[in-house]
Amino acid sequence: MISQFFVLSQRGDNIVFRDYRRDVQKGSAEIFFRKVKFWKEDGKEEAPPVFNLDGVNYFHVKVVGLLFVATTRTNLAPSLALELLQRIARAIKDYLGVLSEESMRKNFVLVYELLDEVIDFGYVQTTSTEVLKSYVFNEPIVVDAARLPTLGPAALFMQGNKRMPGTAVTKSVVANDPGGRKREEIFVDIIEKISVTFSSSVSYSSISSACLCSFADTLDCYLLEAWSILKRLGVMLSNDDEQGYVLTSEIDGTIQMKSYLTGNPEIRLALNDDLHIGRGSVPSFGYSGSSGTGAVILDDCNFHESVHMDNFDIDRTLSLVPPDGEFPVMNYRITQEFKPPFTVNTLIEEAGSLKAEVILKIRAEFPSSITANTILIEMPLPTYTTRVNFDLDRGIVGQNADFKESQKKLEWNIKKIVGGSEHTLRAKLNFSQELHGNITKEAGPVSLTFTIPMYNPSRLQVKYLQIAKKGKTTNPYRWVRYVTQANSYVARI
């Protein structure tokens, strides 16, 4: 059972604090915050989401910079506590439209009201917005979503300058529009987070070090020569856009739904006809076959409890009566091979004893009708790097490169990348000491973060979205949106 629940701001202030069992001391919020903030002296390691301090177990999740915390003295199931915290955050967001410190502070009485119904004497009662609706009476005070930083969830769906009706996502489930009339609409978002690791783009480095270590003097000269040839060859190869192969790749997808429909009509979602669940005897992460057939093969998936799969085997449709609020209809996982949206080419070359040159090339491998947003490319540089001069492509606006000296890291920001285009960054590095050994072991790997709206590499589709009519003439708005985000997108060098 849960003893206390509280929400802390980034600075450690209590936004709400609810004690359910009175068996944990009052000052627990402060104790918790101090512990999390100074987990390790160097501040580099993050506190784990669960820890025990003097017999009290603290669970926490971070949501939009806020800390949602629960405490208990019992040996509770950690997944239950952490899932609960996440759900509480979601229920609050459903109510307030926007989850932020400001909206919570403005609506803290409403939040208390919610908390009273979510947990009673430490036991979870319900987290469903649908159920809570009948118990909660405060009206949310809506915070103006426009003032939010664009990194919020609404920004995910920006496509070029056209803005999807993203503001609706920040609409409270319970509050009415100013006109008093509720807009009938439903959002279905297919969100895919992709993880890709590319091997190093050229293979000479491994050969070279193997050679170096295991042979004695006599052979050395000859081998070193061979090595340098290989190396030159490697350089040529990489100039020829030789790409590292994909070591591992995974898609973690969610079909998320948010319904603003009145009367809870039944909904049918039809997915790809050639969708398969389970890779059968194919070993996970095997890359043989399957890619040519075009079928979408999910390794595994799970469903929201409202989903009925009666017809799934026949026509790949899911039927459900969506509860109010935002919820995942289905989570899925794919390790089937897919075409990575970006290829990265990295070349790092010595240029004199205290200098080196880095050439980063990034190519968008998706159709030109699609644009990726807020691309960030990062690359750790050798620790003895002192200065970096950048040479950016001319004529492209909205990009900048920077050397973060404290972290010895190169950062390259690009606002937008249109499908099919290629961008190059040249950087000249200056070192404070002479190079020893292999420079490729001192730098990298290159990692990317990005968002690509209206694109999903798995090709999973919502073919149609059917809303059972209830004698009304108005046709609700339906929004089906796709977005791809980088989870861990890494190219080794």
Add this chain to the structure above:
Amino acid sequence: MAPPAQSHRSPSPSQPSGKGEVSDLKTQLRQLAGSRAPGTDDTKRELFKKVISYMTIGIDVSSVFSEMVMCSATSDIVLKKMCYLYVGNYAKHNPDLALLTINFLQRDCKDEDPMIRGLALRSSCSLGVANLVEYLVGPLGNGLKDGNSYVRMVAAVGVLKLYHLSASTCLDADFPPLLKQLMLKDKDAQVVANCLTSLQEIWSLEASTSEEAAREREMLLSKPVVYYFLNRMKEFSEWAQCIVLELVSKYVPVDSEEIFDIMNLLEDRLLHANGAVVLATIKVFLHMTLSMTDVHQQVYERIKAPLLTLVSSGSPEQSYAVLSHLHLLVMRAPYIFSSDYKHFYCQYNEPFYVKKLKLDMLTAVANESNTYEIVTELCEYVANVDIPMARESIRAVGKIALQQYDVNAIVDRLLQFLEMEKEHVTAETLVLVKDLLRKYPQWSHDCIAVVGNISSKNVQEPKAKAALIWMLGEYAQDMQDSPYILEGLVENWDEENSAEVRLHLLTAVMKCFLRRAPETQKALGDALAAGVADFNQDVHDRALLYYRLLKYDVSVAERIVNPPKQAVSVFADTQSSEMKDRIFDEFNSLSVVYQKPSYMFTDKEHRGPFAFSEELGTLSIGTEPSDGAVAAQRVEANDKDLLLGTSEKEESHGYGNNGSAYSAPSYDASTTAGASQGHFDLVSIDQPSTLHPPSGFAIDDLLGLGMPAAPSSAPPALLLNAKAAIDPSAFQQKWRQLPVSLSQETSIDPQGVAGMTNPQALPQHMQGHSINCIASGGQAPNFKFFFFAQKAEGSFAYLVECVINSSSCKVQLKIKTDDQATSQAFSELFQSALSKFGSA
């Protein structure tokens, strides 16, 4: 009424100007109290909000209590709720003021609106004021019978709140039986779930003092009740499902058919998007199949995909919780996950605590077919800029090497690390190379060629430096420069801060001298001189020892300092298999995340409804040990004792041997003394090593071994005193004093075992035969009981330790008595009583 003007004075609720604010609020509230003007409620709302916002940030606003109560005479539900919240917060510390509220709460409990009835009832029960409990009984009774499910839901939890305030009031009002009725028939699933949680808590707390409560607690785990819950599974909310699944995981099915029925019924829960439900289901599956090796393995296969999906869906925090459980499973059965190793590759943006778990798993699943790829991946992490991660990765590579797969290639990789010339990499690698050489001396040539090239100046970390010095000494004959490097190190003796390094240096110089005397003589002289003068006692002593040894006889010195060594075959595991089993028993709890059994981090009273007395050794009922450390040790000793033989079959090392002995078939009650004695040997030989002296068992057992099995000749029928009594501390003392008169192995009726789900069932049964239980404990499948009986005439007493394995139906008896002559007779009596258990 005008909008609240005071809002201008305090623009931000987080920065109130102080007490003045509170008294302002007080006056304004007072003005509003009687007002019926339109719009009053809105103004009140604003003021109430202010009060609550002060309360949240920790300002004491209890002084406005009476004004708040006065103002809440309203039909506005929002206002009411705020008032309830306020009252709930302050009533406990202002019981007199709380009395003010009870009137309007009582009235609200009879309101027409079920919402208000429910809210008022919840608030009344949450006041936490002990002298108001009399006001709760009536409303709670009505609440449980209310026509509205919301009110019943609140009332079910309310009973539990009342119980914590005043257990006697709650029990006297007969609320638990009411809850039980409601639990078994209410239409609303949440009401049912709340009844279950309340009853679990109440009966668990009562069980230690009341037999009836213990019986009721057992009832929750009976077949009809468990099936009732299973059949209604889909009606429950996801959270209530978790509670029910936890209950089901404690249920012991009669046969495998039942197990399969339950698993089939629950299979679709594995597809649930809520990780808590999935893990609770997995716990049921794992625990039910524990004794069915094949099925158990299939369960692992079946749960793999859902677990991996959970790891990659949810937030990082949720995936950490799931990953911890996956980690546990991988550690138990690595071979099942060996083809999934790529899922355990680390992603660059993962927090360190996740990477650490993944590295552990990668190490565990490495086998002949995937080692190459895993090590290649680990090598990438070694080059990582993240230093802790690089270190952990090197350790992982080393661990894999020590597991003996493809050592050849790995040694090459390790040696490559040394060439990276990064200080932390070199340091970590040196330590590993040292361990590797201790296990695989045959690699010394390759390693030494590389290690010899490392300049000791580049190695600063004491552990690494010590490792390097050890190698310089151990392989002095193969390393050309060894004496000269050591000499250099000896010259810098004073600058070496670490005593560990200086100790190693002494020994290394010594070893080097024994092999290459002419080159090392000077260095040895310097080292011994410096060592004898060292301020560190250990260093000083060792130097002196070497000096005297050399003076006495060089060949003796050689035998002592540099004897021929055997390769280390297995490095000691950090965690005992008993500990691991214990953690596995507590699947889907914090124990898995902390990698510790729950008794190591929770207080006794918080160990959950079904974790009963752990501290058998101390029989803690009357005697609380004063020394916490000793207590912990005892508990641990007991764990080991209780868990003998719970290791899974696939883990055939360690105590697995005992496990097979336990479950060996064909022992029955009439086993000859010789046979059982032979078996007893096995156990008792272990006990001295697992039990620590404080428990005092070890010595008894040794004594017991020496005793003959005492086959006494046809003793007269034994009659026991039906009213025998002994207090636990006296029992404990007696148990320590007496030797084991008789120790026997027998079996128990499987039906009886089914009844064991409630620990109180057997004691009650035995009591019917005039044999009293003093203490009991353990977890499925091993239970331990201490019984006491007394002869009808005379004061002779019988003390019994009875260990029951519920999966193999085996029972171990140890009987101690003052009256040796009748011990056999008593044993027969005891066994006949035991054999009736379950069949009655």
